[in-house]
Amino acid sequence: MGSILEAVKLIRSPVRADGDWGATWKEWWDATGFGHRTVAEYIKRFRSYHTGLDLNHRSGIDLGRSVYAAADGVVCFVGKVRGWRGGSVIVIEHEFGDTRLWTRYAHVDPAVNQGQVVSAGEVIAHIADYPPKGRIGDHLHFDVAVCNLCNNPGLWPGLDLERLQACFVDPVLFSMPESESNDS
Numbered sequence: 001m002g003s004i005l006e007a008v009k010l011i012r013s014p015v016r017a018d019g020d021w022g023a024t025w026k027e028w029w030d031a032t033g034f035g036h037r038t039v040a041e042y043i044k045r046f047r048s049y050h051t052g053l054d055l056n057h058r059s060g061i062d063l064g065r066s067v068y069a070a071a072d073g074v075v076c077f078v079g080k081v082r083g084w085r086g087g088s089v090i091v092i093e094h095e096f097g098d099t100r101l102w103t104r105y106a107h108v109d110p111a112v113n114q115g116q117v118v119s120a121g122e123v124i125a126h127i128a129d130y131p132p133k134g135r136i137g138d139h140l141h142f143d144v145a146v147c148n149l150c151n152n153p154g155l156w157p158g159l160d161l162e163r164l165q166a167c168f169v170d171p172v173l174f175s176m177p178e179s180e181s182n183d184s
């Protein structure tokens with residue numbers, strides 16, 4: 001478990017070229033939260049727990065904004081996934097010593113191909129047009145998995161909280177300033 005937590009700390013912001021999570025939270029906000037943190041509203045709407053972050057730019061304009069690789073890795077999936085509206089899904093596999101992690105970027109227009117080697121901070125996509133406007137319109141869905149998303153790029157445990165916790169890590173645990181991260 002220690003090595004997973006160490007590896008997770010190396011995941012950088014997917015919405016800033018410099019990967020700076022601190023600066024990210026000045027420019028972006030997370031509309032949904034991980035798991036059950038904001039579950040009442042989300043479960044009512046989507047009947048599932050949320051696997052990651054829904055990053056929205058504070059200006060309200062998200063369409064076309066750059067999405068960056070959150071760490072060095074290999075693109076193992078690019079494409080449409082059934083049930084995921086608004087653009088495509090990208091999965092990158094990362095190796096940190098003997099630990100492997102997968103980052104997933106959804107509702108995007110891809111700028112990379114499957115099999116491509118990418119570096120942290122490299123542009124991999126742009127935020128796509130997502131039909132519902134307002135709070136849940138265009139945004140970057142970003143999550144970090146410890147289960148192999150290359151084999152299952154659409155993995156969405158729904159209301160299976162145990163599976164969610166077994167496969168996904170809350171990005172806020174390592175990305176939020178200390179004072180904001182314990183508001184459960």
Ligand SMILES: [Zn+2]
Binds near residue numbers: 142
């Ligand atoms: Zn999402």
